[in-house]
Amino acid sequence: MRFATYTANDETFYGAATDAGMIALSPQFPDWPTLREVIAADGLHQLAVAAKGQEVTHPNGGFTYQIPVPNPQRILCVGVNFPDRNAEYKDGSNQPKHMSLFPRFPSSFTGAETPLIRPPENHTLDYEGEVAVVIGKGGRRIKAEDAYDHIAALSLCNEGTIRDWVRHAKFNVTQxxxxxxxxxxxxxxxxxxxxxQLDSARIITRVNGETRQDDTLNRMMFPIREEIAYISTFTTLEPGDIIITGTPTGAGARFDPPKYLVPGDIVEIEVEGIGTLRNTVEDEA
Known part of the structure; x- marks a missing residue:
């Protein structure tokens, strides 16, 4: 079963995604206004039960996807987490002792099937295909061996980046x-x-049908269990928090010349068992 947040006729719903469209479930659960509350209540199974036998309420073409978990309290991204990605920096370094982390704001993300926006200030918009882990059971100082017990759901992420702006300062990439x-x-x-679902996952990124990234999560330098353990050491993870787990080699900046995204491009992130995240690219109006 797959669950999405979407808008239709200027109203926001969450529901079950089918091949034919969405089954609205949020009207049946007024105590859970968004999927964030569903996750906090460990309610995804109840949604699955409620969806059985129901007809599609919003057919394909009649709704717009939103970020699945609206306004998560934390979105933390793990950088340079594949060995080939580390080698791209050509600084002679081996695997670092600690993982690189940075935050992203919810407003920096859009939903599936909607355009990524290239700003007028800089045209080095790049793609990064990643698996997104959504925390279900919160906690502090979670042990790595217990980390999977704290995951509610999985999604996909295109961790789009304006490359020139990650070089504006010495020690941060936030801007x-x-x-x-x-x-x-x-x-x-x-x-x-x-x-x-995670240990055997293969992630593929395509731009206009051309495969640019292709790797498996079991090659991560910092596996997802370790990510959850490390992050929860310094901050208390809460239901609905999202960890963006790292991208393989093959981003546009690493080609010679670079292959940055331009208006009209179609970017697809695919992981078997999760699905395909597809977006176009447009210039900011």
Whole structure:
């Protein structure tokens, strides 16, 4: 079962995603106004039960995807988390002792099937295909061996980046990572039920049908269990928080010459068992 947040006729719903469209479920659960409250109440199973046998309420073409979890309290991204990605920096470094982290704001993400926006100030908009982990059970100082017990669901992320702006300062990339609508999350949440969903996952990024990134999560320098353990050491994770887990080699900036995104491009992030996150690219109006 897949669950998404979407808008139709200027009203926001959450519901079950089918091949034919959406089954609105939020009207049946007034105590859970968004998927964030559903996750906090461990209610995804109840949504699945409620969706059985129901007809599509919003057919394909009649709604717009939003970020699955609206306004998460934390979106934390893990940088340079694949060995080939580390080698791209050509600084002779081996695997670092600690993972690189940076925050993203909810406004920097849009939903699936909507445009990524290239700003007029800079045209180095780049893609990064990643798996997004949504925390279900909060906690502090979570042990790595217990980390999967704290995951509610999985989604996909295009962690779009304005490359020139990550170089504006010596020790941070925040400004290059937070342009409005430069990235996307979605199209939906898939409940996390077993370790193989992550341990055996293969992530592929395509631009206009050309494969640019292709790797497996078991090659991460800092596996997702360790990410949750490390992050929860310094901050209390809460239901609905999102961890963007890292991108493989093959981003546009690493080609010679670079292959940055331009208006009209179609970017697809695919992971079997989760789905495909698809976005176009437009210039800011």
């Amino acid at each position: 290059g990572k937070n342009w409005d609508n430069s990235g996307s999350i979605g199209p939906w949440l898939v409940p996390f039920t077993h370790a193989a």
